Amino acid sequence: MAGLTDPDLLFAPETRTLARALYAGVKDLPIVSPHGHTDPRWYALNEPFPDPAQLLIVPDHYIFRMLFSQGVRLEELGVPTLEWAPVETDGRTIWRRFAEHYYLFRSTPTRLWLDHVLEHLFGIDEPLDASTADRHYDMIAALLSRDDYRPRALFERFNIEVIATTEGALDDLKWHRMIRDSGWHGRVVTAYRPDAVVDPDFEGFLANLDRLGEITGCDTGSWAGYLEAHRRRRAYFKEFGATSSDHGHPTAETANLSGAAAEELFNRIRRGSEDERERKLFRAQMLTEMAKMSLDDRLVLQIHPGSWRNHSPAIFQKFGRDKGFDIPTRTDYVAALKPLLDCVGLERDLTVILFTLDETSYARELAPLAGVYPALRLGPAWWFHDSPEGMRRFREMTTETAGFYNTVGFNDDTRAFPSIPARHDVARRVDCAFLARLVAEHRLREEEAHELAGELAYTLAKRAYRL
Amino acid sequence: MAGLTDPDLLFAPETRTLARALYAGVKDLPIVSPHGHTDPRWYALNEPFPDPAQLLIVPDHYIFRMLFSQGVRLEELGVPTLEWAPVETDGRTIWRRFAEHYYLFRSTPTRLWLDHVLEHLFGIDEPLDASTADRHYDMIAALLSRDDYRPRALFERFNIEVIATTEGALDDLKWHRMIRDSGWHGRVVTAYRPDAVVDPDFEGFLANLDRLGEITGCDTGSWAGYLEAHRRRRAYFKEFGATSSDHGHPTAETANLSGAAAEELFNRIRRGSEDERERKLFRAQMLTEMAKMSLDDRLVLQIHPGSWRNHSPAIFQKFGRDKGFDIPTRTDYVAALKPLLDCVGLERDLTVILFTLDETSYARELAPLAGVYPALRLGPAWWFHDSPEGMRRFREMTTETAGFYNTVGFNDDTRAFPSIPARHDVARRVDCAFLARLVAEHRLREEEAHELAGELAYTLAKRAYRL
Amino acid sequence: MAGLTDPDLLFAPETRTLARALYAGVKDLPIVSPHGHTDPRWYALNEPFPDPAQLLIVPDHYIFRMLFSQGVRLEELGVPTLEWAPVETDGRTIWRRFAEHYYLFRSTPTRLWLDHVLEHLFGIDEPLDASTADRHYDMIAALLSRDDYRPRALFERFNIEVIATTEGALDDLKWHRMIRDSGWHGRVVTAYRPDAVVDPDFEGFLANLDRLGEITGCDTGSWAGYLEAHRRRRAYFKEFGATSSDHGHPTAETANLSGAAAEELFNRIRRGSEDERERKLFRAQMLTEMAKMSLDDRLVLQIHPGSWRNHSPAIFQKFGRDKGFDIPTRTDYVAALKPLLDCVGLERDLTVILFTLDETSYARELAPLAGVYPALRLGPAWWFHDSPEGMRRFREMTTETAGFYNTVGFNDDTRAFPSIPARHDVARRVDCAFLARLVAEHRLREEEAHELAGELAYTLAKRAYRL
Missing domain, CATH: 1.10.2020.10 (uronate isomerase, domain 2, chain A)
Known part of the structure; x- marks a missing residue:
């Protein structure tokens, strides 16, 4: 190969011709990036990197x-x-x-x-x-x-049709406002990430609730006011294009308490309960509350569970969060999601997208769940598994039970803006190679593979995220 | 390809020639279907579908x-x-x-x-x-x-040498009797499925025990009478060709209580104990009891654990069982089976066939267990994993430790009668493709692969199920 | 193929040419065997087998x-x-x-x-x-x-550069002494395996501690004396070439007690505490103590967890240990290792090599941990997984997150001396086939693959084990 990346990158020799043909049909499709962490300030100010x-x-x-x-x-x-x-x-x-x-x-x-x-x-x-x-x-x-x-020029060169950033519930979205007011045509939307106001273990949780009250004019001292504050923030985020919320809990645990029990739990949490079970239960209940709000405002709910954050206390104390010390853990979905699914799992207008860092759940739990509950879809191979082998395992272990159409295309999930085309390119190549293998083994007809290549590269993401 | 199914279906291009040759040797072998759920009424009445x-x-x-x-x-x-x-x-x-x-x-x-x-x-x-x-x-x-x-014509056209259906312990086997009495030569055997009389959580469990007593003339109010009733039913099922029993427990848990402790537990269960641990323990003990009966009557014991049945209560209430809401769960075997194995695991005349919905157990637990305990064999890739990728993973993850000869060939496990040839065909193709890969990599000689192809398609099932 | 082993053994047809070329570069490299169980008596006495x-x-x-x-x-x-x-x-x-x-x-x-x-x-x-x-x-x-x-002739014919045996802490290393004194140039080193004096469940544990005291002249009735005895034994083992210690615990659990708490725990254990939690905690604490000693004496620490030893009591009673009844179990690392990692995980001069019998931990836990903690490295596919498919899965599931350089090459881990070249040959072939696949898919340049083939076959083991 000349240069650093071969035109046949990630194509197996034995199915290369077909993989090339499939890839040719999707490589220039626009990028839909429905979940990521680029900084909206870049697009707002458009300063040089x-x-x-x-x-x-x-x-x-x-x-x-x-x-x-x-x-x-x-x-x-x-x-x-x-x-x-x-x-x-x-x-x-x-x-x-x-x-x-x-x-x-x-x-x-x-x-x-x-x-x-x-x-x-x-x-x-x-x-x-x-x-x-x-x-x-x-x-x-x-x-x-x-x-x-500069950021906007790259955005256009990268052929990004739409990109989602992620902002905390307390964010004023000023960069998004600046983008919108600038007249630039690039489509940058936000996503609602309320961890700081739903997770009692989050730094400054109680003060965050106070702040949530100030921002929304709701009484976040009461359960009703607290829920209403969420509704208003979600509506505010929707003004800036949000079509989804995102939830990064330690586990996939959900709860489905009665209104009275939820209110009582909130009251204890609001008073600063130190009971670990109560704090956990509150996080669990809030996933279900968010799902119920999604029934009204149609935000797609994303669950990203199973990361043990900041595993090294020494690194955390010195450098803070996100320093490479988040480690995946074993994650259960079948019992954990049942309360949420009992409540809203059969809803056909709700979309809950499940992610995992525990690949053992793909074939055993996630594909069987998404292959029957209308509200569920499977997010792509995530984080450590967003890699050629990881993406291949995802397809091999989910497709036979959940099919392709209960998956949602690719997420780049990155703050590394310059790498976005590379990441989508790798995903498209892996999927084309996977489809080529299916055709070579006569498990799929060639015209179906072409259609699916487009779905996986572009259409499924737009549809699942309502973009 | 012309038509819907290519002659090279499921054969990888790089090992296709050999896969074809192996498949040619087994594709017309009779179908042995040792575990399934077709309706014996079909064969008895032979009415049009x-x-x-x-x-x-x-x-x-x-x-x-x-x-x-x-x-x-x-x-x-x-x-x-x-x-x-x-x-x-x-x-x-x-x-x-x-x-x-x-x-x-x-x-x-x-x-x-x-x-x-x-x-x-x-x-x-x-x-x-x-x-x-x-x-x-x-x-x-x-x-x-x-x-x-019609059913019998298809049975013959499908080249079915023998098929097993599954009946509950209380079934009168009247369709099997009608088949036997009809003079038709098709071999349809039953299998003993006692879930309704060994699982205290089964609907109508206590009434089922009463009924079991009536049918057998045994006093199912006593532990000794209850066990004797099982023995008699097993003997009755054997009259209709049964060579196996089948057990669909939520987990693989077994127990090995003393006679006195088992009797006391039975007495509490018989009086309707609501204690979840006792009910679980009773199920666990009954697997061991069944294994001990197998030592006498030589029925092969099949364990199908790990399905969370009827996950959605709303669907269960409206539509009942078997509506696609059975979800696999993480399943332990090493601790769970130990009591049964301590009791009968070293017996060379006993066959216990283990199935799993948790593929993580293949290489870690099941192959190491079946690769040493004489009583254990591994059932094929089951349910959601009865698929090309699932069957390939099964072979890749079990063969190196358990070999081929501690596995039992294919089960179609289906009530979808018309699909039986298709299911066996897929299994034979996947196995031939797997064997072709081994030969291509010189891990196996070609003549060995031919021999194994026949074992996997036909002989192992007959031998393991004593058919 | 003529003969029993084909020159292309384990090379896939589609990438065979490159695999051959890579293998040609490493097949004659000397064998470095940093972890195994051959009997030093063989090399000492050099009697015929x-x-x-x-x-x-x-x-x-x-x-x-x-x-x-x-x-x-x-x-x-x-x-x-x-x-x-x-x-x-x-x-x-x-x-x-x-x-x-x-x-x-x-x-x-x-x-x-x-x-x-x-x-x-x-x-x-x-x-x-x-x-x-x-x-x-x-x-x-x-x-x-x-x-x-004879053993020494085979050692030389096998082109073994260095081999490690494993001796218990109480071993007098007389065979190693005899080898050293014999003037033979073959390099045979020992490794420090203290299970018998750190695991309260080990047969004769308390007597073993007494014996440890006698051997070392330390008061193993006290925590300080007990630790000092370990230090002396480690120094003694180093005199006979040891560069590593090895620990075969049922789980990967570690602890990081204060000095006072550790001392108190030791005192209870020394008095024969029957409390299962205390015995477990003591084992856990001792892994951390060993790691701290490694900071001083630079022995590489190996953790081999997750085997349920002697699963069948009947076999154990009749035949004893190591009779094929050791069964892998599900193993957690993320929580289990945290105490040890909190204590020494960031040390750059310490090497802790992790092994597993639970392949689900490769991509989920082990690669993410070894891919960030400087003290951690991943041992090769172990025991039941030391097989072509097992080694392939190891590479596929660890490389994308931990890279190649956080792994430590191959261990034959065997007492079957004649099979050592075969085992290294299989490992080299599997790695060359894996690398050839990466090159064929343009994920690696050919010259990189050649370099890596040498690292995986030879250099990484020498470096990781300080040999």
């Missing part, structure tokens, strides 16, 4: 966790500490450190994404290593200073 | 659960409610609804099975969709009215 | 468990009972029994290993079965009597 290291290395937990695992300190990579202890600030130095260790990423998705970015965004065709680090750095830095590398 | 929808759609939970998941109501598919609320009764309308949604089944086993039935049983070579629905319906309906499409 | 059955069948639990599962009694295979009841002693008879049942091992790793041994060590090219059993037996027996088939 910072230096290559600040853009591509420092904020990427996939990258710094791997280097950290091999003995590089986070400070050496410019990752800021909570107390602003001195860390490396020279972009070129950070970039060189990364380049020296780039071999660590062999056969990881980070490697695929970054090679794609280097070649397709920055026109680089030499492999990154210590010897090429400076040359690459200079090329990227030069391009980042150009107007056609 | 009903209309295409009543035969192929309405009773098939794989089909209606998928359509339900995408918003079709069960009533629209003719699924009867418990209270006989009006549901669609027009076969053609139901068939059309199904045809419009047939694309949902892409890459599911239902699609493979149904395409096989359409082509090989009904001579159809056009894909099913809304545009062909009526034509297909007419063709099928016309054939179903012919004598050579 | 016993007859073929005593060498290859009787001590191999992979072999006798499979035959036992199919009805052969252990006595018939010469497996000694604890009370020295009569068992088969005639090597030829045992060998014939094995040969008659050799078909049971089709598609198991035992078959691959043994065919390799037969062909490459004993020059046999006919498949083993009842008809060839005697001929094979005679050939093997004749060779075993030759000087160039």
Whole structure:
């Protein structure tokens, strides 16, 4: 192959011809990005991106966790500490450190994404290593200073039809307002992420409830007022394009308490109950409350459970959240979701999208559940599993029971804006390779595979997320 | 490919030639169906099958659960409610609804099975969709009215050497008696399924015990009489060809109580104990009791654990059991089976066949257990996993530790009689493809693969089930 | 193929050319065997090996468990009972029994290993079965009597650069001393396995502590003296080349008690506490204590959790340990290791190597943990999973998150000395086939694959184990 990414990337030799043909039909489809974490400020202000290291290395937990695992300190990579202890600030130095260790990423998705970015965004065709680090750095830095590398220009170049960001329930959405008021035609929507006001373990939870009351003019000292405040925030988020809410609970546990019991639980929580079971039950109940609100306002409800956040207290204390120390855990869905499903699972106008970090649930629990409950759909392979093998396992373990049409296409789920085309490209390639295999084994007709390739790359996401 | 099913179905291009050769050696072997749920009444009365929808759609939970998941109501598919609320009764309308949604089944086993039935049983070579629905319906309906499409004719055409049905312990086996008395040479045997008289949570359990006493003339008010009643029923089932019993418990839990403790537990259960632990313990103990009876009467004991039955109470209340809402759960075997294995696991004349809905147990628990305990064998990939990927995973995850000879061939496990040849065909193809891969990688010699293909398709089932 | 093992063994046809090329670069690399159970007495005394059955069948639990599962009694295979009841002693008879049942091992790793041994060590090219059993037996027996088939000659012929054995903490290492004093240049090192003096459930635990005190001159009646005794034994083992310790706990549970709490716990345990939670907690605490000692003496710490030892009490009572009745169990790492990781997980000079018998932990827990904690590395696919499919799953499920460089190459983990080259050969082939697939799909450049093949076959093991 010439360059960094082969045109046949991810296509098995034995089914390559068909995979190529399927991919040719979808590679230029617009990007629908219904779930992600890019910063709306970028699109609002449209300022140039910072230096290559600040853009591509420092904020990427996939990258710094791997280097950290091999003995590089986070400070050496410019990752800021909570107390602003001195860390490396020279972009070129950070970039060189990364380049020296780039071999660590062999056969990881980070490697695929970054090679794609280097070649397709920055026109680089030499492999990154210590010897090429400076040359690459200079090329990227030069391009980042150009107007056609500003956020909105890239958004358009990337052919993004719509992208969702994620904002907390207390966010004023000012960047979204600025985008809307700017007259720019790029479609950037928000999503409602209320963890800070539904999870009693969240930092500052009680103060957050007070703040929620101030923002909405509701009495968040009462259960009714608290629910009403959610309704108003959801409506406010919908004004800025939101079509979904998102919930990142430690488990998939749900509850279906009576109104009176829920109110009493809220009252105890509101008074600062330290009872771990009550706090857990409240989170569980709130998933069901959110689902009930979705019946009215039609927001799609996303559940992202099963991450043990901030596993290392030493790292958490020094560097804070999202530093690569979120570890997947075993996750049950069959018992955990039953209360929510008993309440709203048979609703045909509700969409609840389930994600997992526990692949053992794909064939055993998630596909059987989504293959019968009308309200359920399966989100794509998530986080550590958003990788060629991970996506292949997702299809192999869900399709035979849930089919393709109970899945929702691809989520890039990223804050790494430059990598968005790479991520969608990898997903499209993996799906085309999977479909090619089915056709080669006569499990699917070729024309069906072409139709499905388009569904998986584009249509299912639009439909499931109501975009 | 011409028609609906390619001659190379399920053969990977890179090992196709050998897979074909292996398959050629087994495709015409008689069908041994040692575990299933067809209705013995069919073979007894030999009446024509009903209309295409009543035969192929309405009773098939794989089909209606998928359509339900995408918003079709069960009533629209003719699924009867418990209270006989009006549901669609027009076969053609139901068939059309199904045809419009047939694309949902892409890459599911239902699609493979149904395409096989359409082509090989009904001579159809056009894909099913809304545009062909009526034509297909007419063709099928016309054939179903012919004598050579009656149950016994199909049984013979399907080349079924022996088929097992499953009857409850209280069944009088009158259809089996009628088959036997009819002089027809088709071999239809029963299997002993005592869930209704061993599971205290079964509907009408205590009345069932009374009835068991009446039927057998035993005092089912006493532990000794209750056990004797089982022995007599097992003997009765054996008169109608039974070579196996079958047990569908929520978990694989077993117990090995002393005679006195078991008797005391029975007495409490017999008096209607509501203690959940006692009820569970009784089920667990009864698996061991059944195994001990098998030592005497040589019935093969099958354990089918791990399904959370009737997950949706709303559906259960309206439509009853078996409506697609049985969801697999995580299942332990290592601790759960220990009491039974401590009691009878080393017996070389006992056969206990283990099934699972939790594929994580294949390599971790089931293969290591079956690879050492003489009494244990592994049943094939079951239910949601009776699919090409599911069967491949079963072989990949069990063979290296348990070998092929601790497995028992294929079970179709179906009440969908017309699909039986399709199901065995898929299983034979998947196994031949798996064996071809082993030969291609020089892990097996070609002559061994031919021998194994026959074992997996035919001999292992006969031997394991003593048929 | 001519002979028993094809030159293309384990290479998929579609990527064979590249796999061959990669394999050519590593097949003759020296063997580094950093974890195993060969008997140091062999290398010390250099006596001829016993007859073929005593060498290859009787001590191999992979072999006798499979035959036992199919009805052969252990006595018939010469497996000694604890009370020295009569068992088969005639090597030829045992060998014939094995040969008659050799078909049971089709598609198991035992078959691959043994065919390799037969062909490459004993020059046999006919498949083993009842008809060839005697001929094979005679050939093997004749060779075993030759000087160039004695342990040291084979060690050299096998091109073993270094091999680790495993000795209990109370072992006097006399065979290691004899090897060292003999002037032979073969590098045989020990490893520190303290289960008998850290696990209160171990047979004779309290007496073992007394003995530990005598050996070391430490007061093992006190916590401080007990810890000091460990330090001295570790230092002693290091004199005989040890670079690692090894810990075979039922679970991965660790603890991180304060010094005072640990001391108090030790005192209760030392007085013979029967409290199961305390005994468990002590084992858990001792893993952390060992890790802290590793910070000082740099022994690599290996954790081998999750085996339910001696599952059948009847077999255990009659035949003792290691009779094929060790069954894997579900194993948690995320919560279990947290206390140890909180204590030492961020240390860059510590190496803790994690093994698992629960493959569900690969992608969900182990790769995410090893992909961020500097102290963690992943051991290779272990025990039942040390097989082509098992090793492939290991790579597929760990590489995308942990990369290759957080793994430690291959362990043969065997007491079956003649099979060591076969085991390393299978591992090298599986890794080369995996890498070839990555190159064929353009996920890796060819020169990277060559470099990685060498790392996986040789360098990673040396580096991780500090050999």
